[in-house]
Amino acid sequence: VREKGIEKIASAALEKLKDCEQIYISFDVDSLDSSISVGTGTPVPNGLTVEEAIQLNAELIKDKRVCCWEIVEVNPTLDTENTMAEAAFEVLETTTKSLVDNY
Template sequence: NKVSQINQPEKQTIEAWDRLKKIGGITPKITFKDLIYIATRDLEKPERFIVKKNNVKIYSVQKMRETGIQFVVEDALRRLEHCERIYVSFDVDSMDANVSRGTGTPVKSGLYESEAFQLMSGFAKSEKVCCVEITEINPTLDNKKNLMAEIALEILEQTTLEIEKRL
């Protein structure tokens, strides 16, 4: 995203990034039509630019609450029908700041625990979901005595149980 570029990476970093992108011989690894953002609240200017330019589907937390979690899951899976496999990355930053203190960027008006469980459970039921990750957990920032890591573990456990049911 050179148009909205904030930093100038070192030459060595750019070369390493370019090598990583070519691993496995498949390039690109993902296209923008294969990308969906769910439970977003706060995008930085470069993110807004790239999302708008490439018509990436976004479901805000507010929109998700209006339409319902089940609708969002079904609509996202429908939009990804062309994908052979689906990789779900759950960023704990998407959760409400009252829960998500153990992360670098807690923001208000995020997902509640029950909504996160529903969302991840909904995706885990899909045969196409082959991998799930939970990101941005930082216990050193958690002023609630590791609450965020415990919630993330619960989400992962519930999601894993849902995946096991379909295997």
């Protein structure tokens, strides 16, 4: 994502799925950087920033073949400061806005 940019990565992913009639996006919060993903069982160093996740999901959701989108792996028992839930909600809110704006 950082080397090629969000638009190229989203475009490449959608190109690989060009023969699919429907696309189901499952956004795993484990992909976020470990400084953000404190409320998940598998934090990843050097993962996506919240802004990168927002941009990537907003770009992917523009494809008319997307039939479902979800966020997974938020674990409230590990998220004692509500950091992950707030980041996940920000991704959800912006992705939903992108969806509404493109339909």
